[in-house]
Amino acid sequence: MISRRQFLAASAAALTGCRRRRAGGEVSVYCWSDYIAADTVAAFERETSLRVNYETFESQEEMLAKILAGGGGWDVVFPGNTLVGPMVRRALIREIDHQRLSNLANLEARFLDPPWDRGDRHSVPYMWGLSGFVYNRKALGRAATGWADLWDRAVKGKITMLDDPAEVLGACLKKLGHSLNSIDERELQAARAEALRQKPLLRAYLNAEVKPQLIAGDVWAAQLWNGDAYQAIAENRDLAYCFPSEGFALYADSAVILTQSRNPDSAYRWIDYLLRPDVGASIARSTMFPTPNARALELLDPALRANPDLYPPPGRLTSAEWFTEISAEGQSLRDRIWTEIKAA
Amino acid sequence: MGAFFLLPLLIVLAYSILSKGDYGGVALPVTGANYIRFLDPLYLRILGRTFWMAALTTALCLAIGYPLAYFIAFYGGRWKPALLFLVVMPFWTSFLVRTYAWIFLLRDTGLINTILIRLGWIRAPLPLLYNEGAVLVGLVYGFLPLTVLPLYASIERLDRTLLEAAADLGARPAVSLARVTVPLTMPGIYAGGVLVFISALGAYITPDLLGGGKSILIGNLVQNQFTTARDWPFGAAVSLLLMAVVVAALQLYRRREEAA
Numbered sequence: 273m274i275s276r277r278q279f280l281a282a283s284a285a286a287l288t289g290c291r292r293r294r295a296g297g298e299v300s301v302y303c304w305s306d307y308i309a310a311d312t313v314a315a316f317e318r319e320t321s322l323r324v325n326y327e328t329f330e331s332q333e334e335m336l337a338k339i340l341a342g343g344g345g346w347d348v349v350f351p352g353n354t355l356v357g358p359m360v361r362r363a364l365i366r367e368i369d370h371q372r373l374s375n376l377a378n379l380e381a382r383f384l385d386p387p388w389d390r391g392d393r394h395s396v397p398y399m400w401g402l403s404g405f406v407y408n409r410k411a412l413g414r415a416a417t418g419w420a421d422l423w424d425r426a427v428k429g430k431i432t433m434l435d436d437p438a439e440v441l442g443a444c445l446k447k448l449g450h451s452l453n454s455i456d457e458r459e460l461q462a463a464r465a466e467a468l469r470q471k472p473l474l475r476a477y478l479n480a481e482v483k484p485q486l487i488a489g490d491v492w493a494a495q496l497w498n499g500d501a502y503q504a505i506a507e508n509r510d511l512a513y514c515f516p517s518e519g520f521a522l523y524a525d526s527a528v529i530l531t532q533s534r535n536p537d538s539a540y541r542w543i544d545y546l547l548r549p550d551v552g553a554s555i556a557r558s559t560m561f562p563t564p565n566a567r568a569l570e571l572l573d574p575a576l577r578a579n580p581d582l583y584p585p586p587g588r589l590t591s592a593e594w595f596t597e598i599s600a601e602g603q604s605l606r607d608r609i610w611t612e613i614k615a616a
Numbered sequence: 617m618g619a620f621f622l623l624p625l626l627i628v629l630a631y632s633i634l635s636k637g638d639y640g641g642v643a644l645p646v647t648g649a650n651y652i653r654f655l656d657p658l659y660l661r662i663l664g665r666t667f668w669m670a671a672l673t674t675a676l677c678l679a680i681g682y683p684l685a686y687f688i689a690f691y692g693g694r695w696k697p698a699l700l701f702l703v704v705m706p707f708w709t710s711f712l713v714r715t716y717a718w719i720f721l722l723r724d725t726g727l728i729n730t731i732l733i734r735l736g737w738i739r740a741p742l743p744l745l746y747n748e749g750a751v752l753v754g755l756v757y758g759f760l761p762l763t764v765l766p767l768y769a770s771i772e773r774l775d776r777t778l779l780e781a782a783a784d785l786g787a788r789p790a791v792s793l794a795r796v797t798v799p800l801t802m803p804g805i806y807a808g809g810v811l812v813f814i815s816a817l818g819a820y821i822t823p824d825l826l827g828g829g830k831s832i833l834i835g836n837l838v839q840n841q842f843t844t845a846r847d848w849p850f851g852a853a854v855s856l857l858l859m860a861v862v863v864a865a866l867q868l869y870r871r872r873e874e875a876a
Contacts, residue, residue, distance in 0.1 A: 333843035340640045358639035429743060435829040437844055476746040476828020490724040490741075600638050607845035608658070614832045615662050 298323040299538035302346040304525065305330055306480065306500075307399065309551075309558040316545050322538050330479065331436070339364055339530065347533040348542055353388045353524045354438075354597045356395045365394050365528040372540045375547035383524065383564035388597070395526035396543055397564040399499070399555070402584075402592060403439055403521045406486060406501035407493040410510040418517040419447040422493055423466075428473045430492035432485075435477035437610035438595060439521070440467055443495060446519040452593050455602030460609055467613045486511060498581055499561030506560070513581040519591040524564065632852035640846040650853035659837065659854070666834040669748075670816035673755040677812045678805060680756070681763035685804075686797075688764075689771040703764045711758060715825050718754055719745060722826070746828030754822040759815050763808035770804025771797075803873065810869045814862050834858055 305328040313324045329335045332352050336359070338344050351359055359365050370376055373396065383397040407416045412427065422431050422443075433440050442452035444463035454460060475491060476482075485491040486504045496504075498513060505511045527546065529539045545551055552568030555561075562582050563569060569577060577583055598606065632650055634642040653659070688699045706714060721727050722744040729741040744750060774797065782792040798805075820835025832840075834854065841851030 331843060333846070336640055336846075337842050340637075362639055362641075432828075435824075471830070474828075474830065476830060478828060485723065488723075488725045600636075603846060607840070607847065610844070611662075611832070611837065611840070612658060614829070614836070615658060615665075 297535075297538075298325060299348065299535050299542045300325040300327075300344075300346045301542060302327050302329060302335060302344060302349040304328065304332075304350060306503075307350070307525075307555075307559055307561070309554045312546075312551065312555060315551075316542065320538075320541055320545075322541065324542070339532075344530075345532070345534070346530055347535050347539040348527055348529055350398055350525050350527055351395075352595070353386065353526065354595050356388050356526060356528065357597050359528065360389075360394050364531055366531055366533065366536065367393050368396060368529065369540075373544045373547060375544050375549075378547055378549060378552070378565050378567040380564050380566045380569075386524065387594075389526070395528045396547070398525050398527050398546065399559070399561040400522070400524040400564050401497045401499050401561050402515070402523070402589075403434070403442070403495060403497050404501075404513060404515045405493055405495045406504060406511055406513050408486070408489065408491075408508075408510050409512050411489065411492045415512070416493065416514040418514075419443050420518075421514070422495065423447075423470050423473065425473065427492050429475050430490075431470075431474050432476050432478045432482050432491055432494040433470070433474060434495045435479050437606055438598075439495060440477070440613070441606060441609070442521050442595070443516075444470075446516065446521075446593075449518065452519070452521050453596045453598065455598060455605060457605065460605060464609045464613060468616055471613065471616060497561075499559055502560035502579075502582060515581070515584070515588060515591075517591065519593055522589070522592045522594045628852045628856060631849055632856050634849050636847045636849050640842075640848060642848050647849075650849045651857070653850060654854060654857055662832060662837055663834055663858075665831070666817055669751065669755065669819075669833060670813050672752060673759060673816040674809050674813045676752070676756045677760050677763040678767075678809055681760055681767050681808060682805070685764050685767035685771050689768055689774075700765075700768065703761050707761060712821060714758070715754055715821055718750070718757070718826060722750055722753075745826065746830060748827070748831070750826040751823050751831075754826040755816050755819055758819075758822065759812040762811040762815060766807035766811065767801065767804040770801040770807075774800055806869055806872055810865060813865065817858060817862060 299322055301324060303326070307328075308326075313326050316322070317324055327346075329338075332355050335349055335351070336355060339346075339349070339359075340362070356365075370392070376392075376396065379397055383400065384392055386392075386397070389395045405416070405419075405422060407421070409415065411430070412421075422433070433443070438452075441460065441463050444466040445452050445454050445459060447466060448459070448462055450456070450459045450463070454463075478485075478494070480496075480500050482491055482494045482496065483500060483504045486494055486496075487507045489508070489510075494501075501511070501513050505513065527543045529536060529543070533539050546555070547565060549565065549567035549571055552563050552565035553571035556563035556565075556568060556572060557576065560582065569583070580588060631642050633646050633648065635645060635647055635649075637643045684703075688696060688703075692699050719726070723729070724741040724743075724745075726744070728744060729738075732738045733741065778796055778800070779792055782796050783789075787795065818835050819833060820839055823829075823831060823833050823836055838851045838855045838858075841847045841854065845851075
């Protein structure tokens with residue numbers, strides 16, 4: 273007969289999905305899919321003889337929901353810049369001890385001390401990027417210039433938008449000349465009207481899975497992150513990337529160590545490894561996403577480094593805006609509008 | 617066993633009467649607001665659409681499944697086990713993978729469009745993917761085995777001498793099907809129908825992948841509440857309301873069973 277207390281403890285463990293593991297000797301990582309080089313994990317394991325348990329997510333909200341539900345048992349996760357603040361306030365992540373990251377100095381100064389994590393106390397920049405759109409120059413028959421090109425009736429059924437409320441509302445808000453982080457009811461209602469006007473022209477709301485259809489020529493224009501876009505452009509030279517003239521979003525993803533981490537030492541070694549110039553360069557080369565690591569950047573092919581869509585000169589970013597954290601009330605309003613767009 | 621079923625359900629119930637936490641999760645105070653919020657026409661429309669899709673899926677599954685089960689039961693002969701095996705075999709592969717496979721069949725440069733263009737029947741690819749039709753195809757495909765098995769069981773059990781008697785008394789095959797076979801296999805039709813209807817009510821992968829996220833069913837609404845919207849209590853309330861509907865459907869089904 274098990275006692276009530278034992279029963280409760282056992283069911284709590286079952287509910288939170290926590291795993292009993294040997295401390296040390298391994299590190300558990302939860303990262304965006306396709307956000308690492310094919311050999312990164314194997315090379316780290318060879319070098320350190322630590323075992324890496326590597327899992328991936330498609331949306332950071334899914335990652336947060338799992339951690340809040342108490343699950344996972346991860347040591348290191350990779351939230352976007354809008355999620356770092358909420359995770360700090362929910363006490364989900366640890367403070368970073370800079371002394372333990374010998375490669376931290378490799379990062380470009382402009383990515384250090386960001387507004388969402390002053391003093392880099394909780395997060396280490398990993399990759400960054402922007403969301404404009406990729407389009408088929410030949411099929412479209414012209415160079416695209418702005419979001420308005422994704423509202424063009426002539427390409428009805430050949431357009432996709434990201435399946436993400438912040439991205440779609442952000443594009444609509446920018447098209448109207450507002451901040452992409454707006455929580456103003458009037459501006460958001462106008463953005464909703466834009467989205468509803470665009471919906472009949474859309475083939476679908478798709479994230480990274482749009483790439484094969486861009487390459488095959490099924491899709492002519494797709495709102496997409498620049499790294500993903502260049503993975504497709506590498507396969508089909510008719511594709512080109514557009515920085516919309518009305519403005520577009522910037523984001524950065526960072527590595528953080530979870531409070532629940534049972535292997536913080538291994539977590540530091542993993543993050544420090546990612547910061548190494550050769551490792552950062554190999555990841556930037558294979559994912560095409562821009563690296564914030566200055567020393568890794570030096571190791572890239574001059575052609576890649578000089579690509580103005582991936583490593584834009586400051587002048588190309590004047591109309592760019594960082595995604596910022598949205599208040600709880602703003603989030604509720606945006607969710608309702610998103611549901612209305614989806615249900616229409 | 618009871619704990620496996622009951623504990624998660626109690627947690628969902630508890631969540632559904634709490635308030636939403638700032639960045640997900642739940643907080644005090646206790647409230648009934650999450651249930652009241654569902655009365656908004658926006659959400660009722662989504663519920664209505666979900667019912668409509670589930671009903672269509674059920675009707676199509678029965679329309680395809682009945683002749684199939686009938687054929688296997690009457691003409692399967694020694695191939696019966698093999699044929700039933702083929703019906704069940706898709707369950708051996710992940711539903712997600714099989715749904716992705718449909719994308720490769722239906723897309724512009726997919727198998728179906730390529731063949732039709734090669735045959736010269738069409739010039740431009742048909743828009744087969746990312747619409748209601750594609751969602752329906754995915755749902756019917758996914759749930760068809762759930763109808764075939766109970767239908768097969770009840771058609772197989774059918775007393776063949778009753779059909780002979782009907783024929784002897786002058787009933788044409790169509791009449792004997794409508795007045796003998798179908799009424800006597802009603803339990804199988806109900807069982808298969810209920811299984812599909814309930815499964816289709818909770819679908820969320822299919823509308824997402826094959827519908828291209830352009831329309832949402834209740835399953836997607838619930839998923840959104842736990843992820844992007846970070847409103848767990850509302851998500852819990854919606855899923856409990858859906859469950860209440862399912863329980864009501866099952867009650868109705870049991871009544872019919874007892875009456876039969």
